[in-house]
Amino acid sequence: MIRFDNVSVTYGDAAAPAISGVDLTVPEGELVLLVGPSGVGKSTLLGAVSGLVPHFTGGTLRGRVTVGGRDTRTHKPRELADLVGTVGQDPLAHFVTDTVEDELAYGMESLGLAPEVMRRRVEDTLDLLGLAELRDRPIATLSGGQQQRVAIGSVLTPHPRVLVLDEPTSALDPAAAEEVLAVLQRLVHDLGTTVLMAEHRLERVVQYADQVVLLPGPGVAPVVGEPAEVMAASPVYPPVVGLGRLAGWDPLPLSVRDARRRAPGIRERLAGLSPTRTGPEEGDRGADRASVPDGSSGTDRSSATDRPSGRRTFMPLRGASGGRERGSAQAELPEHLAVTTRLGVRRGRAEALRGVGITVGAGETVALMGRNGAGKSTLLSAFVGMVEPASGSVLVGGLTPHRTSPRELVRQVGLVPQEPRDLLYADTVAAECAAADADAGAEPGSCRALVGELLPGVRDATHPRDLSEGQRLALALAVVLTGRPPLLLLDEPTRGLDYAAKARLVVVLQGLARKGHGIVLATHDVELAAELAHRVVILADGEIVADGPTADVVVSSPAFAPQVAKILAPQPWLTVSEVREALR
Ligand SMILES: Nc1ncnc2c1ncn2[C@@H]1O[C@H](COP(=O)(O)OP(=O)(O)OP(=O)(O)O)[C@@H](O)[C@H]1O
Numbered sequence: 001m002i003r004f005d006n007v008s009v010t011y012g013d014a015a016a017p018a019i020s021g022v023d024l025t026v027p028e029g030e031l032v033l034l035v036g037p038s039g040v041g042k043s044t045l046l047g048a049v050s051g052l053v054p055h056f057t058g059g060t061l062r063g064r065v066t067v068g069g070r071d072t073r074t075h076k077p078r079e080l081a082d083l084v085g086t087v088g089q090d091p092l093a094h095f096v097t098d099t100v101e102d103e104l105a106y107g108m109e110s111l112g113l114a115p116e117v118m119r120r121r122v123e124d125t126l127d128l129l130g131l132a133e134l135r136d137r138p139i140a141t142l143s144g145g146q147q148q149r150v151a152i153g154s155v156l157t158p159h160p161r162v163l164v165l166d167e168p169t170s171a172l173d174p175a176a177a178e179e180v181l182a183v184l185q186r187l188v189h190d191l192g193t194t195v196l197m198a199e200h201r202l203e204r205v206v207q208y209a210d211q212v213v214l215l216p217g218p219g220v221a222p223v224v225g226e227p228a229e230v231m232a233a234s235p236v237y238p239p240v241v242g243l244g245r246l247a248g249w250d251p252l253p254l255s256v257r258d259a260r261r262r263a264p265g266i267r268e269r270l271a272g273l274s275p276t277r278t279g280p281e282e283g284d285r286g287a288d289r290a291s292v293p294d295g296s297s298g299t300d301r302s303s304a305t306d307r308p309s310g311r312r313t314f315m316p317l318r319g320a321s322g323g324r325e326r327g328s329a330q331a332e333l334p335e336h337l338a339v340t341t342r343l344g345v346r347r348g349r350a351e352a353l354r355g356v357g358i359t360v361g362a363g364e365t366v367a368l369m370g371r372n373g374a375g376k377s378t379l380l381s382a383f384v385g386m387v388e389p390a391s392g393s394v395l396v397g398g399l400t401p402h403r404t405s406p407r408e409l410v411r412q413v414g415l416v417p418q419e420p421r422d423l424l425y426a427d428t429v430a431a432e433c434a435a436a437d438a439d440a441g442a443e444p445g446s447c448r449a450l451v452g453e454l455l456p457g458v459r460d461a462t463h464p465r466d467l468s469e470g471q472r473l474a475l476a477l478a479v480v481l482t483g484r485p486p487l488l489l490l491d492e493p494t495r496g497l498d499y500a501a502k503a504r505l506v507v508v509l510q511g512l513a514r515k516g517h518g519i520v521l522a523t524h525d526v527e528l529a530a531e532l533a534h535r536v537v538i539l540a541d542g543e544i545v546a547d548g549p550t551a552d553v554v555v556s557s558p559a560f561a562p563q564v565a566k567i568l569a570p571q572p573w574l575t576v577s578e579v580r581e582a583l584r
């Protein structure tokens, strides 16, 4: 159904092609998963199928790509629309109408389907993706995950024979991701739809794939094969495969269920051992240790709700680089970097947050989890004054965010938004980084070094618009981290990041936490939360329904447990690295 004949794509003045030597056949009715490190050319390869590359992105395509016999170089995306449905990494870029229902109908309208058919398919899709309650809503007012569901729904309604999906579950909560994958599998099995999908969170998808296409490095020809075969040697692999490789299981399990069947042996070896975990208090805070007050873990919900802002104790916070003093370093900080008390926030007609009491202590990393639309981004927005409380209060560094000037507030708190593009305004990576250094009063080169540390291979001269998703996120993270705000907020910080980049992000954030920074991440990435968070807070429908140490909260939850916890339960292991450490 899809064929690549010796395809290469070179962008503008890039020295080397983004993809090269790609020979590939995707048979009709298969679900093929495209994997590989960040920036390796996955989106480029997908774009060559939908025709976006090179028609919209520029660059030169050599060789031949055909879909259902149509050459994508001579057919514009519009001329492929009846055949190929595409969901890109940034759903907002694709929306053409204003409301959910219109968007679901749009693709069918342009194909001229009968009104009764359209009506029925819109209803089906609203139900299928849990969008019925949002049908009249302006798309601009939806949460990130709600938007991603609309984007997926809008390509399903015309029933294309080929679906090209770029990280389609990146903004979805774990349950929604499973539902979407079940729908895709049904289309593949029942209707013979062909699906080509790129995804970083392999733990979510690899067990559904008929074939895996691995791009091992930029411009390197793909490796194609059965999922278990490719996973055995792939540089990117999910925790279940990591555990399988560690335990020497052959063939490698791809699902939690398969791994559980193999697990008795490793469970026996682990019996009597326990994971080494450092809480925020036990962590080595190095030079700053003495200045960080105790009792800042805030794991006790009742006190978390009722405790005042904690201005009793003030703590000097040093820039993470050590001696260099800068704005925030001179600011005196309360023991709790952020406190909300019975916080209520309205968005439109909805109460997005209700009675939320949460504290974030110095040195603490908190993962905010919960279904799409639960209010996670709203809470982060409240911390930076982008939304006002309708009731209750929010204090950050002792200040009321929405009444504090941005200049003053940035000394206390920095936010990496869900869409990193919102943060970037310069024309090149180098200029963006220079501006970030200047804004933060950091040494020239600080931001650029961080980008390289998170993701090697990002070029100075590239326009942020032309970066891959993961590269852009690494840049946005670096821009905010350069300011080293005492409180660091990250909204879904792993979209587009490969496992290695995620691991490096974990190291950087752990280092900041040790130096006394408080970190709050809103995330659907249960594996990231397991690696990084001291504490997990679960929001449901605007209310806190759980708040406690990570292991306590996630292990008991089928939705939020990481793979290793599911495989080794009832033992308390969360990550492959914990198991590796224990077996050493
Ligand atoms: N329009 C463009 N102009 C110039 N360079 C581009 C353009 N689009 C992508 N690139 C570059 O091509 C390379 C591959 O990007 P691509 O988006 O295909 O990677 P990816 O594997 O999808 O990455 P990610 O996993 O981060 O989404 C990157 O180095 C990127 O900077």
Ligand SMILES: Nc1ncnc2c1ncn2[C@@H]1O[C@H](COP(=O)(O)OP(=O)(O)OP(=O)(O)O)[C@@H](O)[C@H]1O
Pocket: 140, 141, 142, 143, 144, 145, 146, 171, 173, 347, 348, 349, 350, 352, 370, 371, 372, 373, 374, 375, 376, 377, 378, 379, 522
């Ligand atoms: N401007 C608005 N008007 C009406 N409702 C809104 C508006 N902005 C957000 N909402 C609603 O508020 C609720 C909370 O949204 P929020 O973005 O905080 O959710 P979230 O937990 O971050 O979700 P996701 O995981 O999908 O990112 C959602 O139901 C959303 O649709």
